[in-house]
Amino acid sequence: MSWNRKDLITIEELSSEEINTLFETADAFKKVLGRKTAKTPALRGKNVVNLFFENSTRTRVAFEMAAKRLSADVTSLDMKTSSTAKGETLRDTVENIRALAADIIIIRHSAPGSAGYIAKILDIPVLNAGDGAHEHPTQALLDCFTLREKWGDLKGRKIAILGDILYSRVARSNIWAMNKLGAEVTLVGPSTLVPREFERLGAKVSHDLKSALADKDAVMLLRIQHERQNASAFPSLNEYTSMFGLNADRFSWLKKDAIIMHPGPINRGVEIDSDLADSSQSVILEQVTNGLAVRMAALYLCNGGAAEAAIA
Amino acid sequence: MPRCTIIKNGRIVDPKNNRDEAADLYILDGKIASKPSNEILDTAEIIDAQGLVVSPGLVDLHVHFRVPGQKHKETIRTGTSAAAAGGFTSVVCMPNTSPAVDNAGTVQLIKDIVDKEGVVNVFPTGTITVGRQGEALAPTGSLSRMGIVAISDGGKCVQNAGLMRRALQYAHMFNVPVIDHCQDYSLSADGVMNEGFVSTKLGLRGIHKAAEDIIVARDITLSTHTGAHIHLQHISSKSAVDIIRRAKARGINVTAEVTPHHLALTDSEVESFNTNFKMNPPLREEEDRIALLEALEDGTIDCIATGHAPHTDYEKDVEFDYAPFGVIGLETALSISLAQLYHSKRLSLLGTLSLLTSRPAEILKLNKGTLSEGADADVTLFDPEETWTPQFKKFFSKSSNSPWIGRELKGKVKKTLVAGKLVFDGQKILAD
Ligand SMILES: [Zn+2]
Ligand SMILES: [Zn+2]
Numbered sequence A: 001m002s003w004n005r006k007d008l009i010t011i012e013e014l015s016s017e018e019i020n021t022l023f024e025t026a027d028a029f030k031k032v033l034g035r036k037t038a039k040t041p042a043l044r045g046k047n048v049v050n051l052f053f054e055n056s057t058r059t060r061v062a063f064e065m066a067a068k069r070l071s072a073d074v075t076s077l078d079m080k081t082s083s084t085a086k087g088e089t090l091r092d093t094v095e096n097i098r099a100l101a102a103d104i105i106i107i108r109h110s111a112p113g114s115a116g117y118i119a120k121i122l123d124i125p126v127l128n129a130g131d132g133a134h135e136h137p138t139q140a141l142l143d144c145f146t147l148r149e150k151w152g153d154l155k156g157r158k159i160a161i162l163g164d165i166l167y168s169r170v171a172r173s174n175i176w177a178m179n180k181l182g183a184e185v186t187l188v189g190p191s192t193l194v195p196r197e198f199e200r201l202g203a204k205v206s207h208d209l210k211s212a213l214a215d216k217d218a219v220m221l222l223r224i225q226h227e228r229q230n231a232s233a234f235p236s237l238n239e240y241t242s243m244f245g246l247n248a249d250r251f252s253w254l255k256k257d258a259i260i261m262h263p264g265p266i267n268r269g270v271e272i273d274s275d276l277a278d279s280s281q282s283v284i285l286e287q288v289t290n291g292l293a294v295r296m297a298a299l300y301l302c303n304g305g306a307a308e309a310a311i312a
Numbered sequence B: 001m002p003r004c005t006i007i008k009n010g011r012i013v014d015p016k017n018n019r020d021e022a023a024d025l026y027i028l029d030g031k032i033a034s035k036p037s038n039e040i041l042d043t044a045e046i047i048d049a050q051g052l053v054v055s056p057g058l059v060d061l062h063v064h065f066r067v068p069g070q071k072h073k074e075t076i077r078t079g080t081s082a083a084a085a086g087g088f089t090s091v092v093c094m095p096n097t098s099p100a101v102d103n104a105g106t107v108q109l110i111k112d113i114v115d116k117e118g119v120v121n122v123f124p125t126g127t128i129t130v131g132r133q134g135e136a137l138a139p140t141g142s143l144s145r146m147g148i149v150a151i152s153d154g155g156k157c158v159q160n161a162g163l164m165r166r167a168l169q170y171a172h173m174f175n176v177p178v179i180d181h182c183q184d185y186s187l188s189a190d191g192v193m194n195e196g197f198v199s200t201k202l203g204l205r206g207i208h209k210a211a212e213d214i215i216v217a218r219d220i221t222l223s224t225h226t227g228a229h230i231h232l233q234h235i236s237s238k239s240a241v242d243i244i245r246r247a248k249a250r251g252i253n254v255t256a257e258v259t260p261h262h263l264a265l266t267d268s269e270v271e272s273f274n275t276n277f278k279m280n281p282p283l284r285e286e287e288d289r290i291a292l293l294e295a296l297e298d299g300t301i302d303c304i305a306t307g308h309a310p311h312t313d314y315e316k317d318v319e320f321d322y323a324p325f326g327v328i329g330l331e332t333a334l335s336i337s338l339a340q341l342y343h344s345k346r347l348s349l350l351g352t353l354s355l356l357t358s359r360p361a362e363i364l365k366l367n368k369g370t371l372s373e374g375a376d377a378d379v380t381l382f383d384p385e386e387t388w389t390p391q392f393k394k395f396f397s398k399s400s401n402s403p404w405i406g407r408e409l410k411g412k413v414k415k416t417l418v419a420g421k422l423v424f425d426g427q428k429i430l431a432d
Helices: A016-034 A057-069 A090-099 A114-121 A137-151 A169-180 A196-201 A209-213 A228-232 A237-244 A284-302 B038-042 B076-085 B104-117 B140-145 B161-173 B197-202 B209-226 B238-249 B260-264 B267-272 B286-297 B333-343 B349-354 B358-363
Strands: A047-052 A073-078 A104-109 A126-131 A158-162 A184-188 A204-206 A218-221 A259-261 B004-014 B019-028 B031-033 B045-048 B053-056 B058-063 B088-093 B121-124 B178-180 B230-232 B254-258 B379-388 B409-418 B421-424
Touching: A016 A057, A016 A137, A016 A169, A016 A284, A047 A057, A047 A090, A057 A073, A057 A104, A057 A126, A057 A137, A057 A284, A090 A104, A090 A114, A104 A114, A114 A126, A126 A137, A126 A284, A137 A169, A137 A259, A137 A284, A158 A169, A158 A209, A169 A184, A169 A196, A184 A209, A196 A204, A196 B197, A204 A209, A259 A284, B004 B038, B004 B349, B004 B379, B053 B058, B053 B349, B058 B076, B058 B333, B058 B358, B076 B088, B076 B104, B076 B409, B076 B421, B088 B379, B088 B409, B104 B121, B104 B140, B140 B161, B161 B178, B161 B209, B197 B267, B209 B230, B209 B238, B209 B254, B238 B254, B238 B286, B254 B286, B260 B286, B260 B333, B286 B333, B333 B349, B333 B379, B333 B409
Parallel strands: A047 A073, A047 A104, A104 A126, A158 A184, A158 A218, A184 A204, A218 A259, B004 B045, B004 B053, B058 B088, B088 B121, B178 B230, B230 B254
Antiparallel strands: B004 B019, B019 B031, B053 B379, B379 B409, B409 B421
């Protein structure tokens, strides 16, 4: 076991040993999930607060269910119309929640660095459920956990991440995680969404779909939006799909048994053909299931772990 | 009998007169003087400057004192105290106050407060446009008559090139320099730091260098055609330096400044998400930093100015995205400049101090920044070798938003005199 962290804020700061510890813990929890009474007492009596400043039903529900499976009491707060709108600072908000006897805080916030900022303020575990375009550590962990289940490990594997990389916390966390686990990452998409600067993070950058997919073991698609920041990054969703959308023809460019991933929610017919998303090579729903085990492991480890008995 | 002060045994460094020698400095009735009669000398007050540099009081062309309107950040009293503690005896304050300095009455108000509370000389500026809205010209003539030394939209950049052309033409008629914060908003948009590897890694929105370069080129073009003097604030990019260098070679009436932070720090500091590294223009990359140092060496950039921008700790204690831009700089500027230029052996002490005294004074034609006989006796004594460490809440400024908190600096101001009067003794402010 190697895990001495109060918080889970970034993949950048994790060692590969820590990632593997988390995976082993998630393995154990996945077994628990397969049982008839799929619940453990590991966080009994703990108050877990889901603090979501951004809409994300998926991630919020996944954390909620993970905490409940650990027997914690869960409160989910939709902060969209709260603190900031009222002129309260993030510090004030989280100090108030701490004062209400919160034991663990899970935060989703649009500002990069915000989860790390409150982790420094609070003496309780803070889990980052996505801080702007910075990191989304549990997503990367569940992605890599899913690939590890398929392949045994990620060493020497080649993975393409395709889509809106520039604004994607999922891409950033996955680059860190996959590199630490020995995989090679290629980022693909239009030049306006996949800047060269990512090369210094240890990823390859390509704007040519065919050559980028040619020798890959897996392709991870990212949701494409054509609003806000992206409005001027590419001409239209149609243009994007015609240049970079994944369809059966283009999927054949990958290695034969290549895996398709997507953190969801999917834009069917935009970044990926609908049939392909439902195909046997897609692990999109497995990702969701594994997200539960991985988040249970993250909550459990940041809470200081406990006797192995708590898992079994 | 005239009031006399002798500063003894110091190393007098006066860039304006290319003077660097061990000598005594005489002050008679607030002016720099030659050696007076023995009779006067007998009554003189003596300041021992053994081991210290005796410099003209430093001149800062770019500070924000937040008065009127934002006294919670800074007041004229606290701002000028910070100046004195940093060795500055003359400062030019930007007009982005609340209300903005776009009318003669507000200039008068500031002057009245400076008369009452000021510890050092304060030179106000007026705005370029009404309310800094970038839509209509402010009354430059009336503002000039009230004594403003330049116009600027302070923290904002006039986006409309046609309006900026008119501003330069109009100000030129009154011989009023135009000071610009160079930034094209369509490129800087909602950025919070330099656009580059670090912003890509952190997922923070970037402000591209091109936002600065384009306005620098625009302003130089408009100066070329109007003949007006344009002064470019806090230049931060290597490519902007290149544009200015070529303009100067063509004899265009352009001057430029750089802040100590941009000389010393890069955007890698933002990896900590510490909001005391959030400023506008943002900290750039190492190649930019080196280009800025070289630009000071060859005269492409004319002077150092702090951009002293106080914000309270609670305003800065928020998510990086939401923190206001800007850091204080008056109390650390000399140490940082010495470290980057003098201690690093890029420039002599004379050359380094020229960037903080005679050069800035010349740019806005302030009768300051020299120890010439007959000049106002604004004098700063400092120990270039003494080390110190800035602490949170220990600044003379009302705000503590300094990137230097907890970092050891070298070079400490020991005494500051304004018009021959000691206003800072190395520990405390001695005004009134
Ligand atoms: Zn500015
Ligand atoms: Zn400024």
